[in-house]
Amino acid sequence: MPFVRKRMFAPKKQKAFLYLIQELGYTQKEAQRLIAKGRLFVSGKPMTKTAGEIEGEFEFIYFEPITKGLEPTYEEEEFVIFDKPSGVLIHPQNRYTPYSLIDELKYQYGRDANITHRIDQETSGLVLCAKNKQSERDIKMMFEQRDMKKKYLAFVHGHFEKELTVEAPLLRAEDESAIVRMVVKVDEKGKASKTDFKPLQYFSEVDMTLVECSPYTGRQHQIRVHLFHVKHPIVGDPIYGQSEENIIKFLERELSEEERIKYSGAKRLLLHASELGFELYGRSYHIKSKVDFLKTSLLYVM
Template sequence: MPFVKKKFVAQKKQRAFLYLMNELGYTQKEAQRLIAKGRLLVNGEPLTKAGGDIEGEFEFIYFEPITKGLQPTFETEEFVVFDKPSGVLIHPQNRNTPYSLIDELKYQYGRDANITHRIDQETSGLVLCAKNKTSERDIKIMFQERDMKKTYLAMVHGEFPETLCVEAPLLRAEDESAIVRMVVRVDESGKVSKTDFKLLKYFPELDMSLVACKPHTGRQHQIRVHLFHVKHPIVGDPIYGQDENDIVKFLDKELSQEERFSKSGSQRLLLHASELEFDLYGEKYNIKSHVNFEALALQYIHNIH
């Protein structure tokens, strides 16, 4: 379990954040943030005052990363790229999350290493991670300025056209109904969004297509919503392309794997981040996933993975 609770002893009265800095190596900002999150407990109760003192025994809840042996696809002095399997979260959802990619990164490269962008839990593929605070800042700026070119592969329902450019504004729905807890939709009042699509292969016996997707903007669920919008939802998508009852069942974790397969065509979302292209520190990089996504997708479609 990455989040562990351990007992410590402060030999003399002192500010709690100073103890975390001096004894555990946190920066002042990190120490104060962890205290504000209720991670330091005195007599079983969270220390709530930012400048609070401690003396004697107390408990501290902190992130202790674990490894499952996932090896990076690509590495330099400044950054590393992992080929994330489907089902692995980028960050823990809560203190009970058993494992996420940030575990692997920090276990292998230390506390200052950090993930610089996100892909969905069920999306597999390339994730660019910084090894230190400086490269983290520089890589995040690169993403903000859209200097990163990303290519995804998706297996979709139906026969896809040779090429297609979708420019449909996307809105993250915010209301109380269950249906929109995770759902993004095309809406004229939404944010400008653009994705280029190219057909790679059509499988007539399945009536499915393998498609390359190049997003020009980075909206949540952008590729999934744009493909649904043009009536070619991604195989295995439990939200876009499904009826409301099944979406709610999926969000409530009540949709069985068998039901999901029969409704969507796969037990996982068949979307893969396959290529990253960018310039950093005067070098050009074109990093490609080592996963044979076509073969993997066909295994899921035939339910033999």
């Protein structure tokens, strides 16, 4: 379990954040943020005053990363790239999440290493991670300036016959029903969004197409919504292209694996972050995933 509750002892009265700095190596900002989040307990009650004092025994909840042996697909002095498997979260959802990619990163490269962007839990593929706080700032600035070129592979329903550019604004819905807390839709009031699509191979026996996707913008669920918009939803997508009843069942974790395969075509979302292209510290990089997405996808659909 990455979050552990540890019993600790302060031999003399002192500021709690100073103890965490001296004993656990946090910065003042980190120590005070953790105290404010209720991670430090005195007599069983959380301390939330960042200038609070401790003496004697207390408990502290902190993140202790674990490893499952996931090795990076590419590494430089300032950054590292992982090929994230489908089903692995980028960050823990709560204190009880057993494992996420941030575990692997911090276990291997230390507390200052951090993930610089996100892909969905079920999306597999490349994730660029910083090894230190300076490279984290530099990489996040690169993303903000849209200097990162990404390519994805997706298996979609139907025969996707020709190259296509979709420019459809996206809006995160927040007003219709309980299901929309995760749903993004095409709406003229939304944010400008653009994706290029290129069909690579059609599989007539299952009526599905392998498509290369190149997003120019990085909106939430952009590729998924744009493909659904042009009537080629991604195979295995439990949200876009599904009935409201099945969306609710999926969000409430009541949709069985058999039902999901029946209605969406696969037990996982068949979307893979396959390539990253960028310039950093005076060098150009073009990193490709080492995962054979075509081969692994066919195991799900054929």
